[in-house]
Amino acid sequence: MSLQIVRFRTAPEQIPEVTQQIEAIFTAVHETAPPAMRYLALREADEPVFTLILELPDGADNPLLSIPAALEYRSHLxxxxxxxxxxxxxxxxxxYSA
Known part of the structure; x- marks a missing residue:
């Protein structure tokens, strides 16, 4: 499996905008349903720190690169x-997974 992680801190006042953009990505991911992809977005409880984790099968192309909402998100970073x-x-x- 290929695992990629992006972690960044933003200004507290930008939390709503960043969160909204992440929600848009997940809406688009659910609509396109890329096979064998795992994607997780986290925000630290009381901090403006976001972590995005993408897991793909070895050799698989990143499906986020063909999803407009994900590309828009990347352009705002x-x-x-x-x-x-x-x-x-x-x-x-x-x-471990049960």
Whole structure:
């Protein structure tokens, strides 16, 4: 499996806009239903810190790159944060699922 994570901090007043854009991505993902993709978006409880986690089968193309809502979201990222928002690949070293 391929795992990519993006984590960034934004200004507190931007939380509603960022959240709305993330919700739009998930609406579009549910409509297109890319196979074998796992996608998770988190916000730290009391912080303006977001984490997006994308898991795909090895060798699979990233379906988010063909979803307009995801591309729009990516175009806004530079105005929301000064953090490096390049997706970083990760290696899963353990997992449990019931």
């Amino acid at each position: 530079p105005s929301w944060t000064d953090d490096d928002v390049t997706p970083r690949p990760h290696t899963i070293v353990g997992r």
